Amino acid sequence: MKVVVLIKTATGGAVDAEDAFTRAARTAPGVIGPADAHALEEAIRLRENGLAHEAVCIALAPSSEVLGALREALAMGIDRAVLIADPAMEGADLLARSALVAAALSSEPADLYLNCTWSGDVDGTLLWAAVAERLGHPVMTQARHLSLAAESVTIERQVETGNVTLKADLPCLVEVTDTINKPRRASMKGRTAARAKPLAVLSLADLEAAPAKNGTRIVALQSTPPTRTPTLLEGPAATAENLVSFLETHGFLA
């Protein structure tokens, strides 16, 4: 049983890039994104529990600047890491990126593929579903709990109408949520061990991936006017008394 984790380092076309930029800005360069850590943790636990024999981490990025994130994954306990570094990732929209990710995952055939996105991060879920379609595997998203058996994987997910338990045959793609586990921090021992672990850097040409075409085009980009203009109360002004007068002024204490 082999588990492959896709971590998010790729940017996309103008709008996608702006979104990716926001995410990347939350962490220093070359550090694992907070959501990605949950998917890595889940894969490492499956290997430690003896359910999987190998846990591999894959990232796609326009350049090899993100190698630090993969070293961090190895230090956490991932066995092997692969970076597909290719300028073609720059400017790729979701449809194109799904083709490139599918090509990357095809080069590492696995039983279970994991990723993690924030619960409101619709584009991450869309990408994973599109990749699953290209690979011809089932996909289960927004998993809050995952259990792996010899030939299937079962998850629990939350949907609008309640909670649902789903089961799919392997190989399967699963997107986990950031509430599935509490990721470990890499230890000093882990960092030392990571230096000896395999870390490959490939290009799309190495994968013999066909060039991917975008399905969308940005016509115009402008800043959104703010919908509300907040009054800020901080320091000595942040009192219950001031809150009461605000509520009173707006007629909520009548």
Add this chain to the structure above:
Amino acid sequence: MRVLVLIEERDGVPTGDSLGIVSHVAALGLYVAALVVGPAAEDDLGRLAGAGAQTVYAAALPQEPTCPIEARLALLADLQASAGFDTFLFATSALSVDLAGRLAARLGAGLIWNLSSLTMDDGRLIGRRMARGDTLTALVEWETLLRVGLMRPGAVEPQTLGKADQPLVVQIEAPKPSATGTVEISRSPSLGAPPLASAGIIVAGGRGLRVQENLALVSDLAEALGGVMAVSLPLVDMGWAPRALQVGQTGATVAPQLYIACGISGQYQHKLGMERSGTIIAINIDRDAPIMAFSDLAVVGDLSKILPDLTQLINKRRGSPP
């Protein structure tokens, strides 16, 4: 241009988001059809016709435990081939996101999500979508012959276009899903209409409460204001509160006159559930939390101090015992 809208139902009734998409597209003067999965009741057909659907496809899906995703995917792909639809629109939900992603890859269709509206410009369909925490608005165009789009929750309200004619109803058989797929094992009973939907005042607590005991500070304030308590997703995940009290994309979408967010950072997922509230007050220790930017009053401070003080002051004014 031939547009097909997948109709989502909640407790057997088409959702406002789904009907809103139908009328939004019809108002552009485009041909729009609706796909209803399951038996289509007379009332539903009337609603869809009123919203502007010219044809309603009613599909009977195989009974559980077949997973809805694969069966619906096969249905949509079949309709593309047999009825020549070129544009597929969805309301954003847990189910539709998986479906739309797969459909786009299967059809090689360009994919645009988080759409707040659609316009026609010189025969081209253009989508307006927000990005980067809603600070940027982009006009995006499909470059492919086939298009898949997801509308942002609550983006378009259903309109009655006043068409008296009954739409053409086409009964279709669900194609057999592929052999490998997902199977639904169990589901919790439907939550029904949450008590939050009709509340005029909501006081909501989030991760910033730090300890479960502090949730009482939120319910005390809600009670003092004559409102109800709600929570954000992390609190449900931690088992502090039941699902029925959750505001957000996978919980309730609310629009009270007053929404007080206590220790909620305001992730996009939560914002979708409450951004249409009348007045929004955010109380948070972090002045840079996203919620501060879309509130009317942003209070930077310690919840464990401000909330009990506020409750006490309100109770005192109302003359009720502290």
